[in-house]
Amino acid sequence: MRCCKNETLPQDELAQRLSVSTRTVRADIAALNMLLTPHGAQFTLSRGNGYQLKIDDPARYQSLQTQQSPTLARGPRTSQERIHYLLARFLTSAFSLKLEDLADEWFVSRATLQNDMADVREHLLRYHLTLETRPRHGMKLFGGEMAIRACLTDLLWTLAQQEPSHPLIVSTTLNTEVSQRLQSLLPDIFSHCQIRLTDEGELFLRLYCAVAVRRIREGYPLSECVAEEVDEKVRHAAHEIAELLQQLADKPLSEPEVSWLKVHIAARQVQEIAPSAINADDEEALVRYILNFINTQYNYNLLNDKQLHADLLTHIKTMITRVRYQIMIPNPLLENIKQHYPMAWDMTLAAISSWGKYTPYTISENEIGFLVLHIGVGLERSYNIGYQRQPQVLLVCDAGNAMVRMIEAVLARKYRRLRLPAL
CATH class of the missing domain: 1.10.1790.10 (PRD domain)
Incomplete structure (x- = not known):
């Protein structure tokens, strides 16, 4: 929530801007004040006017603005963001999760998260993943390891297309050091093995490798994968990447891990146009x-x-x-x-x-x-059958009808694909 020192924002306006209820605004303000008070600032409510940021200790408040505090990290605000964060939590948590705990962490109501869960379940179902509720423990994700990795990688890939520095990518879900090493080393491996990839394909493989390192570190290796034979270049690249992942995970990679790497590389490489x-x-x-x-x-x-x-x-x-x-x-x-x-x-x-x-x-x-x-x-x-776009233009002229027709004829002669709709 952004608010300038000399700006007063009514409660209703804040609720409208953030697409939440006024009750949620009051709860968020109370939570923000708990975080801001130790740093010499707080939001005060002026009856009839609205909320205003009051700074009691400028020095402490300035130090807050210059530091990157994990406790003040941006949380999900919109419904779509909450769905993404919920998916990431369920896909990476080894334990059951309670919506009450997540609601407190993200400063929203449990009912708000409950409304988002329908979309979360629908998304997981596409990968044959399910959420089971355990009394007094919360909800836990169940499904195959391949499906979990696929769902998490697809989610991160989608977020990376929208915002490469999204918190779920750079800090929350993936290890920053692992991501940086993969970003610097994978292109050399692909180049050395003569594997051609699109930018999107290379990004996807990098994200998958980062997800694989996390899952292997946490004790979730692939136990089964039977892949068909691939060409020599793909096989060579997969083995080199497997050695890199083994170093990053500090654990040995099983043969199914290498086989699944081969499948991903083969599925995304750009083939040369040589039918023979x-x-x-x-x-x-x-x-x-x-x-x-x-x-x-x-x-x-x-x-x-x-x-x-x-x-x-x-x-x-x-x-x-x-x-x-x-x-x-x-x-x-x-x-x-x-x-x-x-x-x-x-x-x-x-x-x-x-x-x-x-x-x-x-x-x-x-x-x-x-x-x-x-x-x-x-x-x-x-x-000669294809989509041919005919740009439409509106001709505006105040020199009379004859001049309009003359200009219209000149345009039609010079720009044959141009369409001048009659008004």
């Missing part, structure tokens, strides 16, 4: 199935588009690895793809749905969205 180097029947079969389906059902023949075939084969090779091991990857462009490439979306969705009858794998909408981009480019290349 890819000899996987599953990937080739899916590419042919998609293109044959589009040709048969929609009468668009893309079978002879070698570039499209190569692009799909390159993408699907890593996609199959992800869906096989249920590794989720976000697609921030999904809604735009649905909106601007509806025809390619319908074609690809129908093809994947039909293919799904013959395979145990389930392909998410995020993955389908990436395939749609390739199909859309193929349609535009072969049939």
